[in-house]
Amino acid sequence: MTESLFTLPAVPGIPVNGESATYPIGRIFCVGRNYAAHAAEMGHEVDREAPFYFTKSASNAVLSGASVPYPPGTEDYHHEMELAVAIGREVFRADAQDAWKAVYAYGCALDMTRRDLQIRERNKQRPWDLGKDVENAAVFAPLTRAEAWSPDDDKRIHLEVNGMSRQDATLAELIWKIDEIIRHLSGFYHLRPGDLILTGTPAGVGPVVAGDVITGGVDGLDPIELTLTGAE
Structure with a gap:
């Protein structure tokens, strides 16, 4: 086996309720503007033709x-609360049944x-x-297996x-539902265990500052x- 030149920082595994092993983080896909009221507060109409995505690094x-430092290079750092979907099996070009079977857990x-x-x-198109893939900016709570939560x-x-209170909504407001997201995204990627999908944030996003405690x-x-904490 070829020796690496250096060691990369470890990526945390997400605890799973009822499991001793953790869920390894692979790719992180995020759905943009998936709540109509949030799209409106950001000055956009909802694109109902298809969901769109950005990614965050594991x-x-x-x-x-x-506890993490306020990030450099910004004076307007915002919170966005989301439901995460953890993939538990490989799926490509999923149909509705395959999409639901691919879900391992939620968090x-x-x-x-x-x-x-x-x-x-x-x-600037x-x-x-720089705005989204920020150090310490993808935060995950322990996961609950799909068979235990709906x-x-x-x-x-x-x-x-x-x-x-800053954000308060229900999952009924999701424009693209979980199975629709998986069906669409799996048309472009071979989704696999370790992939996480953040399904969008409701209205009420806003700035936070050093010293703030965010709960949700x-x-x-x-x-x-x-x-x-304070800026580095």
């Missing part, structure tokens, strides 16, 4: 309960965003990487900053928490 993932997640950089690059429309998704949840899933 190396930028952290677990719920972490709460945060898609933290340098909003000023995202908007700046978007206005450039990629969003993404019913009446499930509440919410987020608070320092105990004050989806009914029936482990809640999520992130503390922002």
Whole structure:
């Protein structure tokens, strides 16, 4: 076996309720503008022809309960509460039945965003990487196996900053449902175990600052928490 020149930082595994082993993080796909009210607050109409995506690096993932520094290069760092879907089997060009069978677990997640950089690059028709693929900006709570939880429309998704409500909606507001997302995304990628899909955020996104404590949840899933410390 060829020896590596150097060792990469370890990517955290996500705890799974009832399991001693953790879920390894592979690829992180994020669905953009998947709640109509959020699209409106960002100044956009919903594209109902097909979902669209951006990605985050696994190396930028952290677990719920972490304390992380306010990131450099931004003066407008935003919270986004999301439902995460963890893939548990390989699937390509899935039909509806295959899509549901591919789901291993669900969990709460945060898609933290340098909003000023995202908007700046978007206005120049450039990629969003500086705004979205930020160190410590993909946050995951422990997962719950799919057989133990269901993404019913009446499930509440919410987020608070320092105990004050910022986001509050239900999964009924998802424009593209979970099976539709998997069916569409698997037409472009061979989805496999370790892939995570963040399904979008409801309205109410907004800025956070150093010292803030972000909490959130989806009914029936482990809640999520992130503390922002001072800038490095």
